[in-house]
Amino acid sequence: DAKTTQPPSMDCAEGRAANLPCNHSTISGNEYVYWYRQIHSQGPQYIIHGLKNNETNEMASLIITEDRKSSTLILPHATLRDTAVYYCIVRDNFGNEKLTFGTGTRLTIIP
């Protein structure tokens, strides 16, 4: 799987949009971009995933650049409960079952 690069930490004011970047410059054509988050002492929580089109669900939006070498996870109205470590993962959905986590971005929502 392609490697991802994320900033180690970010702050965001409560109520504002949190934009978390991820670089995956070696992504191949059949690899998806997944986002998970992990709140302290809990298991990772699935957020969203996409291949090349932008995606939105009730939790977040995922914006993937046209060359697919980077993406941004957007939490539109951050709350204190969004404080967590956010992991960007690139995964080949055919034949590769494991998720390869990096160290993620520690997002802190400031009241």
Next chain:
Amino acid sequence: DTGVSQNPRHKITKRGQNVTFRCDPISEHNRLYWYRQTLGQGPEFLTYFQNEAQLEKSRLLSDRFSAERPKGSFSTLEIQRTEQGDSAMYLCASSLGTSGETQYFGPGTRLLVL
């Protein structure tokens, strides 16, 4: 709550003892995964099952570790002769039975080896 459940949530043991953890996947999920997470790191893949068949094992899974899923439902992960380096969070995840399905994680079992 019909999510993935893991028991126990916490385990403290002495070096050299054996420990066993249990994972109950989401109902109707055929695939079950084990990961390990040490402090400050992301989870690392250990092994996964398709129904009762163990299909892949990481080289992290030493011969002191054994995982089973005898009836294709719950799974157990046993660590024999625990070492202090085994201290970690052990996470279980499950997914539907086809490739590429999203994995949903349980709350984890935190192991401390003294």
